[in-house]
Amino acid sequence: MNHSDISAVPAPHSAPRPARRRPALRAAVAAVIAGATLTGLAGCQSSPTSSSFTQVSPTPSASATSAAPEPSASEPSASKPPAPPGKRADHRPLGEQDGRVPDxxxxxxxxxxxxANLDPALLTALQRAASDARLTFTVNSGWRSADYQEELLRKAVAQYGSEEEAARWVATAQNSPHVSGEAIDLGPSAAQTWLSRHGAAYGLCQIYRNEPWHYELRPQAVTAGCPAMYADPTEDPRMR
Incomplete structure (x- = not known):
């Protein structure tokens, strides 16, 4: 290269420095970080199950619990529907626990x-009489639950066609001596015949003329004999 070529080449010079923008950049980054932080906090508050934020519900104090208002007496309570035939009030099938008797x-x-649920004095008299008679006193019906008694009454109404006619054979659960354990229906006919002749000596009396199987305890019968029988339960003052 000769010296004349050197003058044709422009002299090198340093490139101009860009303007200093660091303060503006730092402000922008700070704004982005602040926005992300606010968004994360909002998300935590709206999601109680987030692992980064757990919201604890305060436990009510005992005083606050005891101060809960009681239901008003004027508010109607939900009544249970009547049990269907053959069911207890809790809708379980009626069984031996209600007084059904196996053969x-x-x-x-x-x-x-x-x-077992018969009146103890009645049961003792029956066992003494059966032992002395040397006969089998079969229990056709003894103690009954109220549910069982109501079922028998429903069946009697259906069989006899009216409540009035059914009342000659089956009492209500409120009045029946079977529900209180104070009556028993016995068989066979040999036991009924024996008791009709000798039952008074044990205080065992037939109460209704139309029910030769129905016996109750009348302790005074041991000395005074059994009282006059009612024609049927509708004449018994206890049934009213």
Whole structure:
């Protein structure tokens, strides 16, 4: 290269420095970070189940719990529907626990509810009489639950066609001596015949003329004899 070529080449010079923008950039970054922080906090507040934010519900104090208002007495309470036939009030099937009697039960089978729940004095008299008679006193029906008694009454109404006619054979649960354990229906006919002749000596009396199987305890009968029988339960003052 010769010296004349050197003058044709422009002299090098330094490039101009850009304007200093760092303060503006830092402000922008700070704004972005602040916005992200606010968004994250908002998300935590709207989502109680977030792992970064747990919202704890305050436990009510005992005083606040005890101060809860009681239901007003004037508010109607939900009444339970009547149990269907063959069901307890809790809709369980009626069974031995309600007084149903399996075949072949005698007055000595005290593991059966219909026998075990009889009035103790009545049961003692029946067992003494059965032992002395040397006969089997079969229990056709003894103690009954109120649900069982109501079922029998419904069946009697359906069978006889009216409540009036059914009342000659089946009492209400409120009035029946079976529900209170003070009555028993016995068989077979040999036991009924024996009791009709000798039952008074044990205080055991037939109460209704139309029910030769129905016996109750009348302690005074031991000395005074059994009282006159009612024609049927509708004449019994206890049934009213």
């Amino acid at each position: 072949g039960v005698t007055v000595f089978d005290e593991h059966i509810a219909a026998v």
